[in-house]
Amino acid sequence: MLKFIIKDIFNKNIKLHTEAFGKPSDPACLLIAGKMSTARFWTDEFCEYLTNQVYFVxxxxxxxxxxxxxxxxxxxxxxxxxLAKDAIEILN
Structure with a gap:
């Protein structure tokens, strides 16, 4: 079973809900869903596939x-x- 970390990150006063999979020491792979899509767009199976390719998703x-x-x-x-600044804040 794929283990994940749920964390809220703040960019100024804006809460950004994140879910991460894999080892934080692996190279990061940030998945950005299309307009008005939630993180649920990316399935657990797809995230697991990426973590098996040695990415921190x-x-x-x-x-x-x-x-x-x-x-x-x-x-x-x-x-x-x-939105780009939000993505950078998440990666930091």
Whole structure:
């Protein structure tokens, strides 16, 4: 059975829900789902396949999706550059 780590990471005041599989000492593979898709898009079987290829697999819910923070678009509009910064924060 594939073991995983659930962790919430914060980029400023925004919670990003992550799930990680494998050994943190292995090279990281960040799985980014398409627009409005949650981390569940990436199946456990696929994550297990990647960990067997010796990757530390991380999948996450974008801001405003799934278990990550909801965003009030009128107060905190964001674009792709903000989503890229979220991904970098997760990898750090």
């Amino acid at each position: 991380i999948k996450y819910d974008h801001r405003d999706v799934g278990q990550s923070s909801e965003i009030d678009w009128e107060k905190e509009a964001y674009d792709m550059s903000v």
